Amino acid sequence: MLQVRDLQVAFGxxxxxxxxxxxxxxxxRSGELCGLVGESGSGKTVLAxxxxxxxxxxxAIRGSIRLGGEDLLTASAARxxxxxxxxxxxxxxxxxxxxxxxxxxxxxxxxxxxxxxxLRGHLRREQVVALLEKVRLPGARQLLHAYPHQLSGGxxxxxxxxxxxxxxxxxxxxxxPTTALDASTQADFVxxxxxxxxxxxxxxxxxxxxxxxxxxLVKRVVVLYAGHILEDGPAADALRSPKHPYTQALAACVxxxxxxxxxxxxxxxxxxxxxxxxxxxxxxxxxxxxxPACSMxxxxxxxxxxxxxxxxxRLARR
Amino acid sequence: xxxxMIARAGQLVIYLTCLTVVVFGLTRLSGDPLxxxxxxxxxxxxxxxxxxxxxxxxxxxxxxxxxxxxxxxGDIGRSYxxxxxxxxxxxxxxxxxxxxxAAAMGIATVLGMSAGVIAAIRPDSMVDAVFAGLAxxxxxxxxxxxxxxxILVFAVKWxxxxxxxxxxxxHLVLPAITxxxxxxxVVSRVTRSSMIDVLHSDYVKLARIKGVPERVVVLRxxxxxxxxxxxxxxxxxxxxxxxxxxxxxTVFAWPGVGxxxxxxxxAKDYPVIEAAVLLVSAVFFTVNFFTDLLCNLIDPRLAxxxxx
Numbered sequence: 001m002l003q004v005r006d007l008q009v010a011f012g013x014x015x016x017x018x019x020x021x022x023x024x025x026x027x028x029r030s031g032e033l034c035g036l037v038g039e040s041g042s043g044k045t046v047l048a049x050x051x052x053x054x055x056x057x058x059x060a061i062r063g064s065i066r067l068g069g070e071d072l073l074t075a076s077a078a079r080x081x082x083x084x085x086x087x088x089x090x091x092x093x094x095x096x097x098x099x100x101x102x103x104x105x106x107x108x109x110x111x112x113x114x115x116x117x118x119l120r121g122h123l124r125r126e127q128v129v130a131l132l133e134k135v136r137l138p139g140a141r142q143l144l145h146a147y148p149h150q151l152s153g154g155x156x157x158x159x160x161x162x163x164x165x166x167x168x169x170x171x172x173x174x175x176x177p178t179t180a181l182d183a184s185t186q187a188d189f190v191x192x193x194x195x196x197x198x199x200x201x202x203x204x205x206x207x208x209x210x211x212x213x214x215x216x217l218v219k220r221v222v223v224l225y226a227g228h229i230l231e232d233g234p235a236a237d238a239l240r241s242p243k244h245p246y247t248q249a250l251a252a253c254v255x256x257x258x259x260x261x262x263x264x265x266x267x268x269x270x271x272x273x274x275x276x277x278x279x280x281x282x283x284x285x286x287x288x289x290x291x292p293a294c295s296m297x298x299x300x301x302x303x304x305x306x307x308x309x310x311x312x313x314r315l316a317r318r
Numbered sequence: 319x320x321x322x323m324i325a326r327a328g329q330l331v332i333y334l335t336c337l338t339v340v341v342f343g344l345t346r347l348s349g350d351p352l353x354x355x356x357x358x359x360x361x362x363x364x365x366x367x368x369x370x371x372x373x374x375x376x377x378x379x380x381x382x383x384x385x386x387x388x389x390x391x392g393d394i395g396r397s398y399x400x401x402x403x404x405x406x407x408x409x410x411x412x413x414x415x416x417x418x419x420a421a422a423m424g425i426a427t428v429l430g431m432s433a434g435v436i437a438a439i440r441p442d443s444m445v446d447a448v449f450a451g452l453a454x455x456x457x458x459x460x461x462x463x464x465x466x467x468x469i470l471v472f473a474v475k476w477x478x479x480x481x482x483x484x485x486x487x488x489h490l491v492l493p494a495i496t497x498x499x500x501x502x503x504v505v506s507r508v509t510r511s512s513m514i515d516v517l518h519s520d521y522v523k524l525a526r527i528k529g530v531p532e533r534v535v536v537l538r539x540x541x542x543x544x545x546x547x548x549x550x551x552x553x554x555x556x557x558x559x560x561x562x563x564x565x566x567x568t569v570f571a572w573p574g575v576g577x578x579x580x581x582x583x584x585a586k587d588y589p590v591i592e593a594a595v596l597l598v599s600a601v602f603f604t605v606n607f608f609t610d611l612l613c614n615l616i617d618p619r620l621a622x623x624x625x626x
Contacts, residue, residue, distance in 0.1 A: 052526075052527060054523065054526055054527065077532075081529050081530075081531060081532070082529065083529070084526065084527055084528065084529040085527060085528040085529030085530075086529055089527055089528070090524075090527045092520050092523065092524060092527075094520060097519065097520040097521065098520045098521060098523075098524050099521055099524070100521040100522075100524075100525070100539055100543065101521070101543065101617070101618075101619060102542050102543055102616065102617060102618065103538070103539070108524075111525070111528050111530050112528045112529060112530075115528075115529055115530055115531060115534075116529055147618045147619070149618070149619045149622065150622075160524065163524065163528060164524075164527065164528070166528070167528065167529060
């Protein structure tokens with residue numbers, strides 16, 4: 001249902017030009033649960049906002065984004081508004097800032113119902129209660145008139161999720177929705193997303209820097225680094241048999257019981273700065289297996305069925 | 319809400335007590351009213367006699383006690399110059415000032431907020447630059463010059479509006495525009511910066527993600543959140559306008575509190591000055607109080623006693 005082709009996004013002009021996405025291609029089938037993993041600054045959020053066409057006005061976008069066959073880069077503002085919330089929606093990272101402090105829960109969850117479904121008054125209220133129950137909030141009816149400052153972080157994120165799915169979106173982008181939550185609330189929220197996806201049949205693009213967390217939800221993982229997709233394959237492989245050295249490094253960072261007491265490995269070096277990218281593989285400066293060929297950009301090649309990787313070494317070994 | 323009112327009432331008592339001391343002291347420092355009241359050929363005997371009759375020969379502390387006691391009885395004293403109660407003089411002038419201040423504030427909020435919102439929607443655009451320029455001009459033009467130019471153009475060259483004085487709506491137009499000029503600029507700048515902050519917030523992003531129409535995003539989601547600083551600054555401006563637009567009232571011969579204060583200061587008319595200062599502080603206090611109430615209504619977090 002979603003096809004992103006060779007998406008390039010840059011900010012600024014001339015020498016201050018920063019390329020954040022450098023030809024990202026990504027397809028999602030309806031109902032598919034896909035994880036998007038990457039460090040800070042890898043372009044995860046920019047990709048999400050590109051799909052919603054909510055990037056700042058100074059962003060230069062090239063390539064194509066099609067949603068259900070419709071080209072989003074040429075769609076009119078009115079058409080985009082009709083799609084947002086109704087076909088594609090998003091949960092933001094920080095529940096403390098994502099809800100409007102001056103509007104009640106009923107108003108904020110009910111807005112998509114008003115503008116996409118034309119519901120008002122009593123009908124809308126019942127629908128809001130149903131949505132709050134859908135995100136497993138106890139005492140939904142008492143929450144209707146609550147303001148965000150009266151709610152806990154976990155509750156707020158559930159309200160934000162209810163608002164995001166209220167318009168019946170077929171694709172939900174969850175941009176690090178659990179990063180600001182404490183550990184036990186995190187697990188609950190991931191389970192909730194899983195259940196919502198199953199109940200509604202919507203596709204979910206789950207964005208996180210936490211590979212371990214992503215694997216609890218999704219069947220497929222896309223690894224983004226400095227605006228390039230480095231690996232795209234089944235979630236089961238990402239931990240057991242990662243192909244790209246970067247994914248291997250990420251997988252090694254996941255704490256396990258067998259290695260208890262050992263020092264937790266980290267990915268060496270510092271994340272790539274999109275403002276100062278050298279030609280060639282963006283991970284080369286930090287790669288333990290770097291080879292002379294890495295000064296040229298490797299292509300993203302399907303190494304096995306449904307598993308692509310962007311690395312010269314893996315291509316040579318094939 | 320009730321707690322807020324009780325706290326405010328307590329503050330008011332302390333504040334007014336301090337204020338009377340300051341007002342009383344400062345007016346006494348401003349010079350001798352007797353010299354101005356007496357004819358040039360008056361003798362020392364005339365002077366002493368008048369001083370005794372007005373109680374000005376007593377020690378300052380005693381004068382203050384008398385002043386405070388009369389004040390508690392609602393009597394602020396008679397004007398030295400006009401011989402009528404100072405409070406009556408002020409209350410006679412108050413409607414004119416209220417009318418002018420309300421008109422000017424109406425212009426300032428409507429124009430200032432519209433300009434600020436439009437500029438914030440497209441920051442750094444042509445429209446924004448034009449409004450920024452106008453605001454700069456608005457804040458730097460001297461009020462008396464603007465008033466005189468408006469009179470010159472609209473009352474002298476093309477006599478469509480009256481030169482001055484108070485009457486119908488036509489009389490209000492030029493002084494209200496003159497008086498609102500500066501406040502419009504202030505309100506538009508505050509609205510712009512407050513709106514730009516809010517438009518970058520996550521909850522505005524979420525509103526757009528939900529597919530809320532842009533008009534509703536701007537007015538319901540953004541403007542309401544931007545309102546608290548706007549209301550605070552606007553009401554401060556309103557209090558300043560209410561306490562007498564001295565220059566504007568003088569230029570347009572507007573019979574308000576401002577022009578009365580000028581006359582009273584020139585005549586060293588102690589009771590009138592004291593009454594005017596007390597009135598101004600009461601105005602500030604009242605406006606501040608209603609501002610607090612209004613902000614509490616806008617932001618439920620303030621009503622809950624939290625900082626947003």
